[in-house]
Amino acid sequence: MYIQKSPEVHDVIVIGSGAAGGMAAWNLTRQGVNVTLLDAGTRFRKEDFWSHVKPWQWRERVEKGMAPPKIRLDEKEQPYSWKEPNYFELIRVWGRGGKTNIWGRVSLRYSDVDFEGPAKDGWEIPWPIRYKDIAPYYDKVEQQIGVCGGDDDQDSLPGSKFHLPPPALRCGEKFLQSAAKRQGISVVNVRRAVLTKPHNGQNPCHYCGACGRGCDVAAFFNSTDYLLDPAEKTGRLKIIDNAVVARILLGDNGLATGVQYFDRYTKQERVIKGKRIVLGASCIDSTRILLNSKSAKYPTGIGNTSGVIGNYLCEQVRFHMYGFVPELLGTKTLNDDGIGGEHIYMPRFNHRDGKKRDYLRGYGSQFWGTGSQPGAAFAKQMDGFGLSFKGAVKKRYPALVAMHPYGETLPRKENRISVEGTPVDRYGVPTMRIEYNIGDNEKKMIAEMYDMAEGVLRAAKAEILPFERGWLDNFGSAIHEHGTCRMGDDPKRSALNGFNQMHDVKNLFVVDGSAFSTASEKNPTLTILALAWRATDNLAQEIKRGNI
Amino acid sequence: MKDRRSVLKATAGLVAAVPFLEAQDHSQHGFLQIEKPPLKRARFFNQQEMTLLEQLVEQIIPRSDTPGAADANVHYFVDFQAHTNAKLGAQIKKDLAWVKKQGFGKGDAAKQVALLTEWSKANGTEPCRVFKQLKDLTIDGYYGTKEGLTQELGWNANTFLREFKGCTHPEHGA
Numbered sequence: 001m002y003i004q005k006s007p008e009v010h011d012v013i014v015i016g017s018g019a020a021g022g023m024a025a026w027n028l029t030r031q032g033v034n035v036t037l038l039d040a041g042t043r044f045r046k047e048d049f050w051s052h053v054k055p056w057q058w059r060e061r062v063e064k065g066m067a068p069p070k071i072r073l074d075e076k077e078q079p080y081s082w083k084e085p086n087y088f089e090l091i092r093v094w095g096r097g098g099k100t101n102i103w104g105r106v107s108l109r110y111s112d113v114d115f116e117g118p119a120k121d122g123w124e125i126p127w128p129i130r131y132k133d134i135a136p137y138y139d140k141v142e143q144q145i146g147v148c149g150g151d152d153d154q155d156s157l158p159g160s161k162f163h164l165p166p167p168a169l170r171c172g173e174k175f176l177q178s179a180a181k182r183q184g185i186s187v188v189n190v191r192r193a194v195l196t197k198p199h200n201g202q203n204p205c206h207y208c209g210a211c212g213r214g215c216d217v218a219a220f221f222n223s224t225d226y227l228l229d230p231a232e233k234t235g236r237l238k239i240i241d242n243a244v245v246a247r248i249l250l251g252d253n254g255l256a257t258g259v260q261y262f263d264r265y266t267k268q269e270r271v272i273k274g275k276r277i278v279l280g281a282s283c284i285d286s287t288r289i290l291l292n293s294k295s296a297k298y299p300t301g302i303g304n305t306s307g308v309i310g311n312y313l314c315e316q317v318r319f320h321m322y323g324f325v326p327e328l329l330g331t332k333t334l335n336d337d338g339i340g341g342e343h344i345y346m347p348r349f350n351h352r353d354g355k356k357r358d359y360l361r362g363y364g365s366q367f368w369g370t371g372s373q374p375g376a377a378f379a380k381q382m383d384g385f386g387l388s389f390k391g392a393v394k395k396r397y398p399a400l401v402a403m404h405p406y407g408e409t410l411p412r413k414e415n416r417i418s419v420e421g422t423p424v425d426r427y428g429v430p431t432m433r434i435e436y437n438i439g440d441n442e443k444k445m446i447a448e449m450y451d452m453a454e455g456v457l458r459a460a461k462a463e464i465l466p467f468e469r470g471w472l473d474n475f476g477s478a479i480h481e482h483g484t485c486r487m488g489d490d491p492k493r494s495a496l497n498g499f500n501q502m503h504d505v506k507n508l509f510v511v512d513g514s515a516f517s518t519a520s521e522k523n524p525t526l527t528i529l530a531l532a533w534r535a536t537d538n539l540a541q542e543i544k545r546g547n548i
Numbered sequence: 549m550k551d552r553r554s555v556l557k558a559t560a561g562l563v564a565a566v567p568f569l570e571a572q573d574h575s576q577h578g579f580l581q582i583e584k585p586p587l588k589r590a591r592f593f594n595q596q597e598m599t600l601l602e603q604l605v606e607q608i609i610p611r612s613d614t615p616g617a618a619d620a621n622v623h624y625f626v627d628f629q630a631h632t633n634a635k636l637g638a639q640i641k642k643d644l645a646w647v648k649k650q651g652f653g654k655g656d657a658a659k660q661v662a663l664l665t666e667w668s669k670a671n672g673t674e675p676c677r678v679f680k681q682l683k684d685l686t687i688d689g690y691y692g693t694k695e696g697l698t699q700e701l702g703w704n705a706n707t708f709l710r711e712f713k714g715c716t717h718p719e720h721g722a
Contacts, residue, residue: 054706055692063628168714175720207709327720333702338712372703376691380684385608385664390700393691397701 004270010036012539013259013274015245015289018098019525020280020512022223022231023141023532028278029236031540036272038243038261040281041095043224044069049214055374071101071214078244078425080284083435088315089476090284090434094244094264097224098282099479100525102212104341105192105220106366107147107526109138113156113351113362114520121360124312124411125488127517128498135159137530145221145529146199148339150189156362157188157347165196167343170336172370172401175325177344179460184353185452187346190366193221193526194339202226209337220339243270246429247293248277248302248508256302256508262427269427276507276539276548280532283313283481283513284417288432290485290510291419303504309495310418312411313434314483314519317442318473321403321453322369322378323462328399336371346405348521350448359444363407364521365453370401381465401462405449408521410441411483436475446470480524482516500535507548511535588624591631597644600653601626607660608686615695617686625689626682643678 011034014024025035050058050068058068073092082088093099112131119126135158142162149163166189169177177187194211195204202225203217211220218225231237242264249271251257258273279286291310293302301309346365350357378400379393409415415437419430438446450469457464488494491503500515502508511532513524542548590598605626606618617623630637647653652663667675668683690696697703 052706054694055697056694059625059628059692167712171715171717171720174715205712207712208706210706333704335705335707335709337705337707337709338714343714372701372705374692374697374703374706376687376696376701379687379691383668385668385683386661387610387612390609390612394701 004268006270006272008273010034010272010274011543012036012276012278013038013272014278014280015259016040016098016279016281016286016512017096017228017239018093018223018280018282018512019100019103019528020282020532021278022097022100022227022280023529024278024280024509024511024536025237026227026231027533027536028540029231029234031537032236033540033543034236035231035238036274037228037237037239038245038259038272039094039096039239039241040244040264040285041093042241043096044071044101044214046214046216046218049216051210051213051216052208068213071095078431079423080432080434081422082433086435086437087474088434088436089474091476091479092282092285096228096239097222100222101214101224103222103525104368104479104523105194105211105339106341106345106523107142107149107191107193108157108345108347108522109159109191110134110520110522110527111156111158113348114518114522117361117520118518123360125486125490125493125517128487128489128494131158133498134527134530134534137534138526140533141526141529144200145193145226146195146202147191147193147526148196149191152186152188154186154188154347155352156349156364157191157345160191163191164199166190167194167196167339169343170338170371171328171331171334172325172336172399173342173344173367175327175460176367176370176401176403176456179462180346180456182459183452183455185346185349185456187344190341190343190345192339192341195219196339200226205339207335207337207339209340211340240272244427245281245289246427248279248289250293250295250297250302250505254297254505256505262429267427276509276543278509278511278536278539280511283484284432284434286510286512286514287417287484288419291417292430298504303495303502303508305504306492306495308493309485311413311416312483312486313415313417313436313481314409314411314516315436315476315481316406316478316519316521317409317438317446317475318404318406318478319446319449319453319467319471320369320473321450321457321467322381322465323401323457323460324396324399324465325401326399326461326463330395331398333372333398336373342367342370357444357448359441359448360410361408361441361445361518362521363405363445363449363452365403365405365449367402368404372398373400378465396463401457401460403453403456405453406478406521407442407445407449408519409438411486411518412439417484434476438472438475443470446472480513480519482513482519482524485510485514486517487515488517499538500531501538509535509539588621590624590627592627592637593630593641593644596648596653597641598623598627600644600648603653603660604647604682605686605689607657607664608683609690609696614700617690617696620690620693620695622686622689622693625693626685629685640681643681646678 017039205219291301348362487496601623609617667679
């Protein structure tokens, strides 16, 4: 087959347009560096989002054969597999902005409780950075994208100085906050990248609550509006659409020389050359690309002398528990949409309550789904039918409260992504296989998470909906994949240094969640943005110095 | 970029129009007179099956001072689910044949309630599975309709607000 090769050698090739790739492109172009970005899709049109389509209108449209914009990648288009019986739910967005189009927006800084955890407990490698190294970048990111929240810092949740005003709490959230306090657990204002007032020229939230369908006024951070559009205005960013990257190419000098990709629809193979490559295609897809980039020097994937690439996949464990607060039973239904999702957050506390644990690391909790929702799925867990059932549902509807504890999983070598012996995709490139499981550490933590959630709901005197202790949501459902190309000081046990630069291949940087040394219990996007900013600051400086 | 003011201005007309249309609709009926939405066309089930489905969903969520599941055309929702999911459709078709054999369709309201009660309490049995599946579909269907969500539950969200006030009850002050 004829392969289109571009003679141009690009200054920097960025792979991926989500939080990681978008930040890399924005930060480099504003510093005078020319960037060519490969995006696996195209731009999503905000006017196409079904953000303000009511549930019944949605049905009517679907029945007429209409469909909302296809934001999530269809698994049929890009298959992957998992090791039975452990299904791994993989949610990917191929298109401008990636998952930031529909992300949960929870923006929590890691603290030294997270960064120092592995060094203290000795499980796997330590982080090569501490909070002080990344704090200035958290400051910059929060000022750039806008994060609302309170001023209620804790040792496990620092850095509130640049927050926009927090959203008001819903009734149910007040009861949960109060109940948790009676249990000795602090519940703070949530920190989310939603604009509760105009910020940097972007529109504020209008509280329609449909963020998961895409925001039609860009009132929460998405990589397209907040990073890539400004980057394009510099005239130094070129974006190539529908470029599904297969491999990073290696030169005889041991440096990356370019990227092989396929046009998503024509399947035409293309190669572009670059002096430096920044990989930010999300943890799982970046890992697929690295592992498929085999050469004589790196037979198990580019830069994989350490053998860690693909291994140590971490994704948080979580479950859901629901109840009804007695004081809200039968009350008037309110518009509880707010900024979509919860307005409160329970930071990790298990490191400072004085109790001895038989497990490592910790957990926090989210509370989305509290208050009136566009549906009443909870009714499926209620007995009965008929008029009494209908009345019971109505009575409980305004009183719904929800808890969603998230727990850290330890990095383990056997939790891994591989491309050996897997079927090939439509471009002839090996697909991914994901092997994932949890161990005793997580099981012990989950038992405590159940005790905590039940304890808080009981303290609220809530009628708790039936639950099966120990039940977990699908692996992968948190959409917080980390660790498969981890950073560390020891090149024998890590693939990247503390600036996301490959130990082996000095002109290759990996800036998404795969670079994390551990997963924490927190949502990673804010940290991905901060690390990508820091990494590309370093890259820009090194380019200016002529070192890369 | 559209600023907030222009967005609000553009949508103000829509927001204002909705109550007017609703007022027109609701002026036509009172407690016992429920105006049914336009007739729909079944895509999967035959007429007999649709009649049976209509009876089932209405017994699960009946009309009260607000519309019931049949008023809200939930049986057509179930039909559409069956139409778009062959496996589910085949299963429900089979289940409806079984329900028919139990005399549900020809029974009076008391008989229908008795049968549903019996099935709902027979945990772990096939009748209970049939009941649970129909109940779950009815819940999904009804509480996603305008009748179920707004008239019954009072939901009035997914709209434009200048400010989100949250809980304003001093007694919830925590």
